[in-house]
Amino acid sequence: MARTVVVAPMLVALGAAIATLLTRRFDRAKVGLSLAGGIAYVVAVAALFAEVGTEGILTYQLSGWGAPFGITLVADALSAFMLALAAIVSLPALVFAVRYVGEQGQQVSFHPVFHFMMVGVTGAFLTGDVFNLFVWFEVMLMSSYVLVVFYGGGPHTRAGIRYVFLNLAGSAFMLVAIGGLYATVGTLNMADIARRLGDPVTYGVDPAPVLGLAAILLAVFALKAGLVPFQFWVPGAYRAAPAPVSAVLAGVVKKVGVYAIVRLYFTVFGVGTVPGGLGLPGLDGASFLNFFGPVLFVMAVASIGVGGVVAVARDDVDELLAYSSISQVGFIVLPLAVGATVPAVRDLAIAATLVYSLNHAVAKGLLFLTSGAIYEAVGSIDLRDLGGIVEESPTLAGGFFVGGLALVGIPPLSGFFGKMLVFDATARAGADLALGAALVGAVLTIAYFSRAWNRGFWGEPSEAVAEARPSGVQLSVVITLGLVVVAIGVGFDPVFEAASRPSNSRR
């Protein structure tokens, strides 16, 4: 069954990238096309979201080649949710970038590269095949490399080296894992892998090596998601990239790693069992998830701790936000760890992960854009130079306030339900350790945001802040995204329904 609506978001993003590439000499046309592409992307995603909502799982076979040999695109509730997240963050970031990225930067390559990044993100969310996941990762990463070193200065190239080489090594490992999977399972189609792993005797699959290969893949996905111990590239890359790009990197690109973990480990490798137990010290049970649960748990707790503690002491707002996002990804993965270990709360845990991902995407997007607007208006985002922004620009201060409170988890903002679901899932599973880690993380979140708030936004306006002239377009983007954060919290019911659909349709 071929459904064009499945490929629509990808085609729109690809079309926007090519159109902006062709019109690169004509500034107005290019910006117009780019914005039109961004809007069309939102429309295409909305259409796909509605279609998936009524029809369930949609598939598209590229060029009519049948599965498992052809390239399959699959849109289910999980993909649709992640695509909606990408659309919600990418359009405001794009509008913001038109006013933020310098004219020369826009002339050179910003718009095509931005849209190519969205092509990669969309492809990664839609693909039904592990090798194509690799290809879309590369499309996305290649564009993000360019955007991280966009300004090309000293710190940017330095952050770029770290980001590029870590990810190139990650890609090599991903290829190794994929090759191994093909050799042991005999297919790369995700649904096919799940089928064969579910009945290893009939298909002659030896599950033990698959577990090892899945573990290699997990390292690669953790690198993309910026989980400890693979977080080294995060602060440099987010500081180096232009603010709207940081918003998309933290909001969307990171979530691709999270998505891959949910998709592969809970719907594909989750069915696998090692007969006779895992045979690893301290791990009971025979399911693959009995292995990945504790591993994810350690990564999540370490991320929450490391990110939170370091963020408390940062003076650079972007750096603070980067460490904060390491910590927040820990919160996103923590319910997954609990859900992997305790099957009873698995559905709730996946819903919690998705809701928290959405919350982090919009809130962190808002914060990075606010930080960009502050930088443009004030000329610095170092807390030592800031102060009293509340007096000079209540809107900017409001953007930071709403984003910060959303990450802290204050009702009625989006973060309240995210945090509540995370706590709910861990408490129901009886995972006291996870609950404790989440509590410590929540306290750290309050600590670093209130410190930034006190130093940067309250008090007497500093010299730099007093002369601030924020741009109107940037302010309206900040306001819009702030309203989205509030709207998700107030009208939470449909969001929760959309987030629980993936786990309901898993059965």
Add this chain to the structure above:
Amino acid sequence: MTQYVLAVVLGLLFAFGTFLVLRRDVVRVVWGVIIMGQAANVYLVTMGGISPEAVAPIVHGSGEATTDPLVQALVLTAIVIGFGTTAFALVLTYRVYEEHGTLDLDDVSTSELRGSLVADGGTAARGRDGATDEALDESGPDGSTDGGVTDG
């Protein structure tokens, strides 16, 4: 026999690639990443299974048994991607040399430390601030276009 030779070669390639990645010279790191990527490609081809009778699926209709064509198709894709990323990594290396005047990774990281100290003293080094200023300047009247981004 072929399997053992390939296994040993792959092991050596990965070991050599890892060794180079851990060097301080950026160019060696690039080489290391390239070698690791190529080793992964060779590994991917071998995962299709090797048998002495089967040939690579290149000549159409030769009537001979062929090896698994899927991995060959995958490797073609991976090679193209590897080519692109290698080109980018080399350009980035050149840019690093332009910006920092060195290709030693230790010096690159300390040069930023020194830069930030100098920036505190008042003479702005090209930090994040400096470079974003440049982005701001581009829209300004003096339009400094000292090539923050390579044209292409």
